[in-house]
Amino acid sequence: MKASPFRRVAVGAVASCSLVLTACSGGSTGAAPELGDKPVTIRATWWGADARAQLTNEVIAAFEKKYPNIKVKGEYKDWAGYWDALATTTAAKDSPDVIQMDELYLASYADRGALYDLGKAKKLVNTSQFDDQALATGQVDGTQYALPVGIGVMSVAVNTDLFKKYGVKLPDDKTWTWDDYARIGKELTDKSGGKIHGVAGAPGFDAGSLKYWARQQGNELFGKDGNVSLKAESLAGMWKYGLGLISSGASVKASTMVEDQTAGITAGSFATGKAAMMGAYNTQITALQEATGAKLKLLQLPRVGDTKANFFKPSMYWAVSGQSEHPAEAAAFVNFVLNDAKAADILKTERGIPANKEMLKHLQGGLTGPDKAAADYMNTVTPGESPVVTPNGGSGIEPQLQRYSQEVYFKKTSPEAAAKAFIKELQGEIDAAK
Template structure:
């Protein structure tokens, strides 16, 4: 475990002694020697992420702190929304122009690591503190034993409640952990009480994460260790059909959501609830302007099931083509490990995955609320799912797009199931 100052001394010593760092090659896992890091060399790194304005301001604060410690390194940061983010990465990968360092997702680990597009972080290990992570969290960025990324934090799926909107509706807050049918009934009570001025929530069957929770509660997963789908057409059909009641005037109409994009119905104060990852709390507070938001456990039809897990999907990776692997590693380490990152981000990138980042996090207010939530659902936390299949990110987006099309009435459930499995067959081969 290193403090920020200790890391600075370590890096300075490495530079002065001319310690060699390992860098890029034409194939993954076969590094070749590179020149040692030169602290006097002017370096510019391109860094990108997905998120909202709140996350962007936090990253800018972190960039400022890093550049103050490393005046020879300039970080050029930019961001976009989640779907556009991955479309842009695909284009860059095809043209060989991926960013030096980028906010990554474990959903794309196979897709970018197997073709050799990510740097093996062990080749720059003297610039990154791996020991600050426990084995389980560190392994979320590994593929076949090679470390390609590191998590910024971890989250668990949750239901967010806008306290003021629920109070104005005159209904009791959702208590969490009920059956899905009872949750739909609660959403209906909000919508009916407000006359549709505020809806109880959104159609939860649009999100593949809800489907994943349903499967995991039954001891199954979205995909297998062998890279195949872990569910049948009938299971998907039953799941999408279960959202019919919510789509019939209970949940916010999909057309309204289309008009709000990229803001969510919850962020726009048009829904009283939303299902998402626990680390979204800070962003939702910023988007909605709500005075307070409560986190409760998502619904489940299997009270004893282990449907939730420590989701360390938000990670950091370095492109294999970076011309500055050492400087890139220093920035990556600053994002995932520094006490400054803990202070600036709190739990908004997930509950800190590394000990050193956690040491800089003051668990009060929003951050304490997220920590309390994670503790409250500890008995529902099970093992992490298998490493996502190649193309999982595309499948996740397809699932969401088809769910929205069902909500718009543009496609039937049967046709959506057929389209999903057709695309999955192409992607998974």
């Protein structure tokens, strides 16, 4: 996971793919792919550090042992360099056969025929152990272009040591409201004498918090037609709530939020024990636990009524290139990584809590500490319908949202004016990509 609901984890600049991909061709034409027995070499690409590469190469070795006629050449880069390289190779019609994909760019690549329709590879890729809502996160216009590797759901991470130290009672997360969240945050700040803040930040620094907030109001960020369906009053209301957190002292200041954004999840206010609550995806608890050294607990987010505002957030996907000359072999590799117990034993939760229910069950008995807490929390949440995948042209939503959130929280722009401007700018980007 890269982003927490209430503040953005800094991951570097991301290249814009839309212009580079305009010339792409290829796609999922032809009959269902079938495996052959002739020697074949395919390329698989992913983003991540050396530790991920080592584990992925172990999976590749296990796959090649099972399929001795298929060789897999692995390629990896950091987040920013990855998207530059993928856009360039795809435009040159030389993209890797197997692609690690992110939700922000799924529609951008799918709309240009750069991804293979996995529905044509049903005999090679088993999806029976994936929740329907998890599968929906990898669909564009009803076509399955990608399969989620891991999934997460939104939560509030709390430092129970700080709650205990300052004599503040943990809330009942089955009934608490946003007013409760603000009140408890202020109580923590006040009882600590300002040594800590109750809340690590205000909402609006990533698309996840915006989606959750809008869904509570019966609204959605994007409509099924791929356009922005977010109501300006929903966004303005979220920012007004955030301003209240800051002005009351419940939350850290706007300047601290910006510093935390740059510092990243393992060095921000929550990670360093300067705040007691933080919006986070459940899978981020491992990194937070290591950073704080404190006893953490995951709580369900405050809610409005009975609306199922939470949703599955894919950590990332595996997809097959629409330009691949070996879609059957590429699909077989995707199937192995997602459905084979040997691959699960190697990767465990490195790419998130497995979206494959059978593989999660296979691993769950051996999960301990924060990994177990993340999996257990997932079982307590009933997510609603999966949000519409970020449409082509909308991949720049988070930098845009962060910019407007900073303007609001530094009181340079009113919530109402910023909401209208943000929606207009985002819709303009989507229109330009059509």
